[in-house]
Amino acid sequence: MRHAPGEIGLTLDAQGWANLDDLMKCAARHGTQLTLPLIRDVVASNDKQRFALDEAGQRIRANQGHSVNVDLGLAPQTPPEVLYHGTASRFVEQIRQHGLRPQSRQQVHLSAERATAAAVGSRHGKPVVLLVRAGDMARQGCKFYCADNGVWLADEVPAEFINVPETT
Known part of the structure; x- marks a missing residue:
């Protein structure tokens, strides 16, 4: 689907x-x-x-995660100040340079809970939880959407809005 x-x-x-x-x-x-x-x-x-x-x-x-082109009809929403993105440690350097991109999906997936992001990251290797300054992004005009299952979506996350933990 x-x-x-x-x-x-x-x-x-x-x-x-x-x-x-x-x-x-x-x-x-x-x-x-x-x-x-x-x-x-x-x-x-x-x-x-x-x-x-x-x-x-x-x-x-x-509810989200399509690699095929669909319009879920989600209205832009004001995100929490901070959202999280779980990834594997092997991707951190690329993210530091280029930010988060949707890859094969239509949008970047973000979580309001750190634990959820950690679980997502652990599926891909040694997990790293990135902190996304979503409030700052929104104030700069970036749009966020919240899928029916609570996953936050953004077209991309520029590197300057991502905090990478020092222990990676």
């Missing part, structure tokens, strides 16, 4: 929504049996709240 829905024949609309019947049919054609109760359970129980159902319960989409 976030990266290559077309590989199974699934079509997303401009906002990233897919019809549940279409998802179940496409998955079945590729050897995975999905049911409405299973999909609803995944949406409700996923610890990162990656997915959402529409109000009618007929469509599903990822």
